[in-house]
Amino acid sequence: MITTFLQRLLWMIALVVLQMVVFNYIHLFGYATPLPFIYFLLLFPQGTQRWGILLWGFICGLLCDITTLTLGVGAATMTFIAFVQPPLLQHMVSKDDPEDLQPGIATMGFWSYFRYALVLTILFVSTYFLLQTFNFFHPIDLLIAMVSSWALTFLFCILFEALRYKLL
Amino acid sequence: MRALLDFLAKYYHWLVFILLEVVSFVLLFQFNHYQNSVWLTTANTVVGHVDAWERSVLHYLYLGRTNEQLTRRNIILEQNIEELTRRIERLTHDSTRTELLQTERLTGIKLIPAKVVNNSVMKKDNLMTISAGSADGVETEMGVVCGTGIVGIVFQTSPHFSIVMPLLNHHSQISCRLRGTLYAGTLRWEGDSPLHAVLDDIPRHAQFRIGDVVETSGYSAIFPPGLFVGRVKNIYNSNDGLSYKLQIQLGIDFSCLQDVSVVAQEFRPEISELEEKADSIKNKAR
Numbered sequence: 001m002i003t004t005f006l007q008r009l010l011w012m013i014a015l016v017v018l019q020m021v022v023f024n025y026i027h028l029f030g031y032a033t034p035l036p037f038i039y040f041l042l043l044f045p046q047g048t049q050r051w052g053i054l055l056w057g058f059i060c061g062l063l064c065d066i067t068t069l070t071l072g073v074g075a076a077t078m079t080f081i082a083f084v085q086p087p088l089l090q091h092m093v094s095k096d097d098p099e100d101l102q103p104g105i106a107t108m109g110f111w112s113y114f115r116y117a118l119v120l121t122i123l124f125v126s127t128y129f130l131l132q133t134f135n136f137f138h139p140i141d142l143l144i145a146m147v148s149s150w151a152l153t154f155l156f157c158i159l160f161e162a163l164r165y166k167l168l
Numbered sequence: 169m170r171a172l173l174d175f176l177a178k179y180y181h182w183l184v185f186i187l188l189e190v191v192s193f194v195l196l197f198q199f200n201h202y203q204n205s206v207w208l209t210t211a212n213t214v215v216g217h218v219d220a221w222e223r224s225v226l227h228y229l230y231l232g233r234t235n236e237q238l239t240r241r242n243i244i245l246e247q248n249i250e251e252l253t254r255r256i257e258r259l260t261h262d263s264t265r266t267e268l269l270q271t272e273r274l275t276g277i278k279l280i281p282a283k284v285v286n287n288s289v290m291k292k293d294n295l296m297t298i299s300a301g302s303a304d305g306v307e308t309e310m311g312v313v314c315g316t317g318i319v320g321i322v323f324q325t326s327p328h329f330s331i332v333m334p335l336l337n338h339h340s341q342i343s344c345r346l347r348g349t350l351y352a353g354t355l356r357w358e359g360d361s362p363l364h365a366v367l368d369d370i371p372r373h374a375q376f377r378i379g380d381v382v383e384t385s386g387y388s389a390i391f392p393p394g395l396f397v398g399r400v401k402n403i404y405n406s407n408d409g410l411s412y413k414l415q416i417q418l419g420i421d422f423s424c425l426q427d428v429s430v431v432a433q434e435f436r437p438e439i440s441e442l443e444e445k446a447d448s449i450k451n452k453a454r
Contacts, residue, residue, distance in 0.1 A: 050181030058188045065195070072196025072203075079188045083181070131196065134203045 008043075012060050015040050020067035023156075031141075032148035036156035037064050037074075038124045041081050042117055046089055046101040057082025070132060077128045081120060092116045105165045117157050125150040277392060279429040280304050282312075285329070289362040289422045294336040296320065298428055301328040309440070311391040311431040317419030318342065318384060318395055319428050330430070336362050336422055343388055344397050347381040349374060355382070355397060355416065362422050364401065370412040376400065382416050389439035391431060 015037040023034045040060050044053050061078030065071045092112055093101055105113045129146045136142070176183070197204045282300035300306050302325045312319040312332050320334035321342075333340055336357050344367055345352040353369040367382060380400045386393025402415035433439075 051184045054181065054184045054188055058192070061192070062195075071199035072192045072194070073200075076189055076192035076196060079185065079192055083185045131203075134206050 008040075008056060011043060012040050012056070012063070016060065016063045016067065019064050024068060026152070028148065028152065031145040032152050033145075034152035034156050035125060035128060035149065036153055036160065038078075038081060038121060038153060039157045039160050041078065041085050042103060042120060042157060042161070044082075044085060044089075045103065046086070046093065046097075047099045048086070050083075050086060053082045053085060054079055073128060073131045076131055077124060080127055081124050084123065085120060088119060089116065105161055113161065114158070117154065117161070121150055121154045121157060125153055278305075278432040278434070279313075280306055280432060281427070281429050282306075282330070284425050284428060287422065287425060289336055292359050293338050294334055294422075295323070296332040296334050296425075298330050298332055298430070299328070300430055301326050301330050303327045304430075305432055306330045306430050307432075309390060311433075312428050313391070313395060313431055314420060314425060314428045317397055318391060319420060319422075319425065321390055322430065332428075334422060335365055335418065335420075342391070342397075343385045344382050345385040346370070346374065346376050346400070347383050347394075349376065351376075352385040352387060353411075353414075363418055365398065365416045365418055367400075367414040367416050368406065368411070370414055372411060374412070378403065382414075389433055389443075392433065 019035070019037045023036060027033055037060060041053070041057055044056070057078040058075050061074035061076070062071075064074040064078075068074070089101075089103055092115060093103075093108060097107070101107055103113065103116060108116065126146055129142060129149065133142055197207045280300050282298040282304075284296060285299050286297035288294045288296075296319070298312070306322055306325050308322050308325055310322045312322060312334075318335070320332045320337070320340060322330050323333040324331040335342070335355065338357065338359065340355075340357060342355045343352055344355040351370055351374040353367045355365050355367050357365045370376075378400050382397045382400065384391040384393055384395040384397060396419050398416040398418040400414050401417040404413045404415065405411075406413045
């Protein structure tokens with residue numbers, strides 16, 4: 001229990017620090033900014049208490065907001081993703097899988113995990129950018145920023161998962 | 169209660185989700201100027217629309233009261249228009265010869281103006297109420313006239329109103345004569361048409377024709393002589409065949425009579441007193 005808690009805490013701190021130190025400074029072509037701290041929510045296993053995921057998501061989003069000085073954007077987005085993650089994961093895995101399935105390439109297979117990560121990252125990036133810009137004055141620019149940022153975010157998430165898979 | 173607890177236990181994550189989202193959005197709008205301004209603008213627009221809708225609904229609900237006020241106001245304005253129209257008519261009125269003559273005849277005689285407040289023409293014994301009474305100087309047995317003829321005689325008075333016995337009453341008998349002659353008779357109403365009366369007792373040797381003017385004779389203290397009454401319309405023989413009975417076209421249309429004047433003759437009390445004395449002497453002699 002405590003191990004799990006500490007593991008989550010470490011993942012969260014690591015991802016937030018990475019976001020703060022590295023990813024916040026990447027603005028590829030002036031549009032693409034990776035937001036891979038979403039990976040933190042991809043890690044939660046099936047059967048985790050819903051309120052727990054929500055709280056972790058909220059705190060993680062809030063910490064990232066503090067580093068980017070856009071208070072509320074990350075917190076609202078991460079809370080939303082934390083809300084949809086459990087039913088989405090349940091939908092992605094088969095009934096034969098264990099009830100406390102840890103989502104990952106090792107447990108779900110590459111393509112299943114790929115789809116799982118794809119849906120959550122798309123939801124995450126689009127929500128994040130909509131809340132951040134809060135208008136549709138430049139829809140093309142917004143779309144480019146969303147798609148490019150999503151591509152980088154998704155890439156880093158798969159990369160993190162591949163690394164974790166290799167290390168494990 | 170149990171059902172509520174079950175519901176909360178099952179869907180508590182919804183509550184947590186909503187709570188955290190609310191906190192997030194409060195932070196978003198509190199610490200981000202742009203989002204805050206967009207939120208306020210949108211909220212103001214929505215509130216404005218809701219207010220406008222509420223106002224239109226309330227306005228609709230108050231329509232009844234507004235309508236009532238408008239109706240009341242309308243009635244007041246209509247009365248004002250009526251009054252002003254009457255004043256304009258009076259000021260710009262082109263007087264007929266009859267009216268001019270009537271006015272001339274009444275010069276020097278005190279006239280008390282009054283309005284007709286109640287009137288009837290369809291009964292056998294019609295009575296009329298006018299808006300002048302003893303407080304205005306009206307007394308019983310005073311004559312009542314208007315611009316186009318004589319109306320009747322004051323029958324009863326109260327401080328502010330008087331009852332007049334008009335020509336259109338079976339008991340009304342007014343001494344009249346044919347203008348230009350001294351042949352007098354008694355004008356009375358037979359109850360058929362409110363536009364016609366009958367002049368009795370015109371001697372058979374009298375010279376006159378249809379269309380001749382009938383006026384007051386002045387044989388009583390009620391009306392001064394020479395006031396227009398009407399014109400001869402038909403000539404008949406009286407029942408005993410000794411005199412003529414003339415059908416008179418009256419100068420007044422009693423059904424639309426509005427403004428009248430009470431004739432207060434200067435010597436009327438004196439004449440009345442004298443007549444009473446004469447009557448009492450006659451009675452004593454009997």
